[in-house]
Amino acid sequence: MSEAVEGAPSEAPRPGLAMAPEAWLRVLAPVVIGLLVLGGWEWLVRAREIPPYILPGPIAIAQALVRDWGTLSASLLVTLKTTGLALLVAAALGLLLAVAFAQSRIVELSLFPYAVILQVTPIVAIAPLIIIWVNDVTLSLLICAWIVAFFPILSNTTVGLNSTDHNLLDLFRLYGASRWQVLWRLRLPTAMPFFLAGLRISGGLALIGAIVAEFVAGTGGNASGLAYRILEAGYQLQIPRMFAALVLVSGTGIAIFLALSLLSHLLLRRWHESAMGGGERR
Amino acid sequence: MSAASLVSLRGVAKRYATGTLAVRGIDLDIAPGDFVALLGPSGCGKSTLLRMVAGLAEPTGGRIAWPGGQPSARDIGFVFQEPTLMPWATAQANVALPLELAGMPRAEAASRAASMLARVGLQGFEKAYPRALSGGMKMRVSLARALVTKPRLLLMDEPFAALDEITRFRLNNDLLELWTAERFTVVFVTHSVFESVYLAQRIVVMAPRPGRIHAELAVDAPAPRGEEFRTSADYAAHCREVSQALAAAMAPAAA
Numbered sequence: 001m002s003e004a005v006e007g008a009p010s011e012a013p014r015p016g017l018a019m020a021p022e023a024w025l026r027v028l029a030p031v032v033i034g035l036l037v038l039g040g041w042e043w044l045v046r047a048r049e050i051p052p053y054i055l056p057g058p059i060a061i062a063q064a065l066v067r068d069w070g071t072l073s074a075s076l077l078v079t080l081k082t083t084g085l086a087l088l089v090a091a092a093l094g095l096l097l098a099v100a101f102a103q104s105r106i107v108e109l110s111l112f113p114y115a116v117i118l119q120v121t122p123i124v125a126i127a128p129l130i131i132i133w134v135n136d137v138t139l140s141l142l143i144c145a146w147i148v149a150f151f152p153i154l155s156n157t158t159v160g161l162n163s164t165d166h167n168l169l170d171l172f173r174l175y176g177a178s179r180w181q182v183l184w185r186l187r188l189p190t191a192m193p194f195f196l197a198g199l200r201i202s203g204g205l206a207l208i209g210a211i212v213a214e215f216v217a218g219t220g221g222n223a224s225g226l227a228y229r230i231l232e233a234g235y236q237l238q239i240p241r242m243f244a245a246l247v248l249v250s251g252t253g254i255a256i257f258l259a260l261s262l263l264s265h266l267l268l269r270r271w272h273e274s275a276m277g278g279g280e281r282r
Numbered sequence: 283m284s285a286a287s288l289v290s291l292r293g294v295a296k297r298y299a300t301g302t303l304a305v306r307g308i309d310l311d312i313a314p315g316d317f318v319a320l321l322g323p324s325g326c327g328k329s330t331l332l333r334m335v336a337g338l339a340e341p342t343g344g345r346i347a348w349p350g351g352q353p354s355a356r357d358i359g360f361v362f363q364e365p366t367l368m369p370w371a372t373a374q375a376n377v378a379l380p381l382e383l384a385g386m387p388r389a390e391a392a393s394r395a396a397s398m399l400a401r402v403g404l405q406g407f408e409k410a411y412p413r414a415l416s417g418g419m420k421m422r423v424s425l426a427r428a429l430v431t432k433p434r435l436l437l438m439d440e441p442f443a444a445l446d447e448i449t450r451f452r453l454n455n456d457l458l459e460l461w462t463a464e465r466f467t468v469v470f471v472t473h474s475v476f477e478s479v480y481l482a483q484r485i486v487v488m489a490p491r492p493g494r495i496h497a498e499l500a501v502d503a504p505a506p507r508g509e510e511f512r513t514s515a516d517y518a519a520h521c522r523e524v525s526q527a528l529a530a531a532m533a534p535a536a537a
């Protein structure tokens with residue numbers, strides 16, 4: 001057959017350098033704002049001579065972070081473990097249940113309402129119950145974090161599995177594909193971006209769930225996470241330390257979000273619109 | 283029923299669950315190696331008819347017979363209006379899909395897919411993802427996928443309707459070239475009089491509401507056809523004839 005290429009691909013790959021100004025701005029602008037706010041904060045605290053037990057300045061907080069790094073990092077690890085494990089279980093169960101929903105309408109109709117109930121019930125309200133019922137503190141925290149993280153993955157993946165292209169479904173049918181082939185080669189890849197979007201939401205939620213549950217549990221001992229450090233520092237009026245723990249919580253949240261975004265980007269960049277070169281995204 | 287038919291429709295009707303009578307009383311014989319165009323206005327049941335022939339929809343009346351034996355999964359190729367490619371798979375993986383679904387080992391499916399891609403003019407694009415291909419190139423991948431199983435019957439549902447005219451003409455020529463070489467049977471749905479005359483040996487003109495066959499016309503122009511056919515008096519005459527048939531099919535009096 002004759003030469004067939006009708007023109008180059010519509011979007012020519014942008015050279016990395018062409019995007020540099022935009023990319024720089026993206027990093028630089030928030031950093032500048034952050035530095036300004038921190039500087040203003042420190043100045044305010046010093047100028048007004050606000051005592052550290054009311055509002056510590058950023059430098060005092062940083063000092064507390066360094067000084068108490070031993071206990072804080074141990075707590076960070078505890079919270080991180082709860083969050084990560086909860087997210088992992090939520091991802092696995094959410095995916096499995098979504099697949100079950102997609103395979104059987106009955107299963108979906110009978111179970112989905114309960115998933116919704118689980119989602120709409122505030123975790124603060126049920127955390128005490130769970131902590132009473134489950135003897136193991138670590139496990140009860142895990143369950144709380146899981147409950148919060150579970151739903152976005154389930155509902156997103158369900159939507160994803162159901163948004164399979166009708167013509168592609170017909171095509172698979174035409175070629176006599178088995179149910180398993182349709183699921184594995186068509187529905188799951190279609191659902192992948194949805195699942196990953198859900199995972200990104202759930203990452204942050206798992207952390208929130210873990211922190212909330214820790215607050216409610218309020219246990220000390222060696223199994224105590226960041227929320228306990230915040231409570232403890234509050235009782236002892238060690239406000240800089242409280243802020244330091246808070247910084248760690250936010251930092252963890254940001255790190256989780258970035259890590260999951262990166263994962264999503266790596267998995268989708270070759271084919272999905274959402275993972276195309278960041279140039280024209282918000 | 284002529285025993286020589288590849289597929290033979292008798293009194294075929296389709297009423298959807300919604301109550302819409304999409305087509306009725308369809309009698310149609312498709313001979314092996316034929317290139318048949320189904321021409322008609324939007325909503326006259328062309329897609330419905332094609333999907334029934336493909337086995338993707340069940341007729342609610344009449345029968346569809348295959349005198350030479352029921353087709354297997356590999357005997358029918360289907361090209362949709364949209365390229366309908368899996369965006370997460372490369373061009374080659376998309377083309378290899380029908381073979382892999384049929385259980386062919388990956389390596390063999392891949393090499394057949396690659397040579398089919400070359401046949402439709404996409405050598406060098408094996409590893410490209412659909413996102414990186416133009417509309418015409420995607421349609422070529424779709425065509426390669428439909429042909430990779432060496433089907434006896436190629437069903438095409440307005441495959442080039444979304445393309446610009448230059449690309450469409452090129453794909454028309456390439457399709458004719460492939461058809462001339464391989465002589466598979468084609469049923470080609472279109473709403474373009476010009477496309478149907480250019481491509482088909484036979485044009486089935488359909489009338490709407492409910493969908494039915496209004497007329498059948500032969501295009502007895504020589505194959506192989508090339509660009510010079512588009513400017514010939516012969517072509518113009520056929521276009522006029524088919525246009526008149528289509529106009530008659532759409533006139534209320536024809537109902």
Ligand SMILES: Nc1ncnc2c1ncn2[C@@H]1O[C@H](COP(=O)(O)OP(=O)(O)OP(=O)(O)O)[C@@H](O)[C@H]1O
Pocket residue numbers: 298299300302303304322323324325326327328329330331473493
């Ligand atoms: N799945 C469906 N359920 C109910 N009605 C349908 C369905 N598919 C098609 N129809 C109806 O059947 C009729 C024929 O539709 P069909 O898609 O076969 O027409 P068409 O000739 O292919 O039209 P077009 O040129 O626009 O593609 C239309 O009235 C349409 O509304």
Ligand SMILES: [Mg+2]
Pocket residue numbers: 328329330439
């Ligand atoms: Mg149609």
